Amino acid sequence: MGKLTLEEVKVGGVFETTFWKNPDDASSYPLRATHLDGRRAPKVVLSKDPRVVAGVPCRVRVAAITKPERSDHGIIEATYSGPAPFKLEGVYVDPIVARKLQVLLESGLNILLDGPQGCGKTTLTRSIAQTLGMEFVFFNCGAVVEATDFFATIQVRAGDSGQPVTSFVKTEVLEALERAGAEPEKRFLVFLDELNRCQESARNALMPALDSSRRVFHPIDNRFLAISDNVQFIAAVNRGAEFSGTFGIDAAQLDRFAPLQMGYLPADEEVKLLRGRHPELGQALVERIVAIADAVRNSAELEAGLSVRATEEVCVYLKHPLMLAEQQRMLPEVLKSSFCGRFGGRWDDATTDAGAVWALVQRELMDAQARPPT
Ligand SMILES: Nc1ncnc2c1ncn2[C@@H]1O[C@H](COP(=O)(O)OP(=O)(O)OP(=O)(O)O)[C@@H](O)[C@H]1O
Ligand SMILES: [Mg+2]
Known part of the structure; x- marks a missing residue:
């Protein structure tokens, strides 16, 4: 498995690779890769396809090869052909579940991971975010009592003359939703852990975030905040005897997610x-x-x-x-x-x-x- 030869890299061929920012700032290609299918490429691989995200493995198609006769010159120009199959380091995920996950993530649908205690729901989601180069936002819903708890917490502290001063502090979720609007080039994965353990009424307030209205009420600014497309939600629920009474996600709430069942690894x-x-x-x-x-x-x-x-x-x-x-x-x-x-x-x-x-x-x-x- 040495270096690829030019005979193996034909125009039209499809390979897996990961692009990074091209260190040559003067180049008209912002992205550069050195390997194709894990082997060193015979020429530098460059791309200006906007669908390619630096650091995220993808499949590319060879669009052109310049100066094929020269070993020291020329480039392989590549265009995006699709996402690369997941390769999650240190996490086992059932191959069928992995494939479904990948489809759901690409379509931007909300995902509900349903699996027993400690089967890897959190680990899997964290590693997906890492693999896809997304910002991972972890939020545990277990402590949510009121609708606003998803977005802000009330902190009480002593003021200058000892009087209690209350202030709203944004949660990681609200921070991420705001950042996502301001930083469209980044992608955010908001993980709502133990969604089944928060109050029903609070969960209802989250529903507009999860359906086509894609907006939430900003309790600090007193206005609605639109959720941009670069935000993906994954929620996790935990079924089992001690939770069976509280699984209680009603049909309308459940319907806003694509449910995916996970089990323990073999x-x-x-x-x-x-x-x-x-x-x-x-x-x-x-x-x-x-x-x-x-x-x-x-x-x-x-x-x-x-x-x-x-x-x-x-x-x-x-x-x-x-x-x-x-x-x-x-x-x-x-x-x-x-x-x-x-x-x-x-x-x-x-x-x-x-x-x-x-x-x-x-x-x-x-x-x-x-x-x-x-
Ligand atoms: N499929 C798996 N692949 C890799 N590690 C796993 C897997 N399943 C469980 N683990 C390991 O078990 C521990 C618990 O996993 P994790 O916290 O992801 O489970 P969970 O399903 O989110 O649990 P909970 O239901 O309590 O939230 C971690 O140390 C994790 O690394
Ligand atoms: Mg978990």
Whole structure:
């Protein structure tokens, strides 16, 4: 996989690349790339296509090659042909979900990620923003009680003579909506985390932002603020036993989003992820941790999920010098707190969810012992 030859780069050919600002300011091409499909290009690749965004991977079509006979001169001129398929570093996303996401993002539709606790909704969205060169705005809706809370918070402080002074402070969301209007060349990804946990009435106030009216009431300036096209909304909701009563996003609200279901990553991918983050732990041990988590997640008895934070926490425990020498003996103890502790009740009370998880954990550990080592 060395340098590409000119025979491989024909006019009309399509390649993946990432452009950056052309360091040659005098050039009539503002964008420059040096690689095509991950290989060094035989000539510098230049583009003046306005659809190309610096730093964002895309597919390009070769429009012209100048001075093909000279190895030290000439350029490859490229035009935009489409976005490159996602390559998200360190995040696993189901290939079908990834493809749908990409379509939705390109169309600018609001997205609602629906998935169990700790399946990677926040991580995925953050990494999408990074990959696409968007400004990431994180907003947790859990604390929203009133409609204005999305856009401003009231701060009370002592004035000069001790009297209380209240002032409105803009939230990150309002700041981003204002900036988006002023900076049309940038793109903003507003992530509304735990949208299902805020007050229904407050959520209603957000609806005009999400439908074709695309505007919100600016509580500080007392006027409506239009939301420009360079703002994309992604919301996340978390279904599970402890939230099932409050999922409560009504049909009209739900209808303003394109819903996308996410699940936990497959066991082998989770093992890979954890081994990558905790290489001190052996393959067999990590496989066992994930297998037990899988059993808990698939249990018909338990409605709530078991976050990847839980399996990761087990790894953090077991690789510590205090545990390292006695991993086998410590594993059940660690699972008691890291797995059972995430459910209601107590591990030693079989009538509770935590007790049911403990029963599952013990069964899995026993099965593993009974199984001859492979
Ligand atoms: N598919 C995944 N790819 C990479 N990391 C993941 C994935 N799923 C979970 N994780 C890891 O698990 C942890 C929790 O992930 P994250 O916070 O993104 O989940 P979430 O779905 O947003 O959770 P919550 O429902 O609690 O908001 C992070 O450390 C994250 O790196
Ligand atoms: Mg989250």
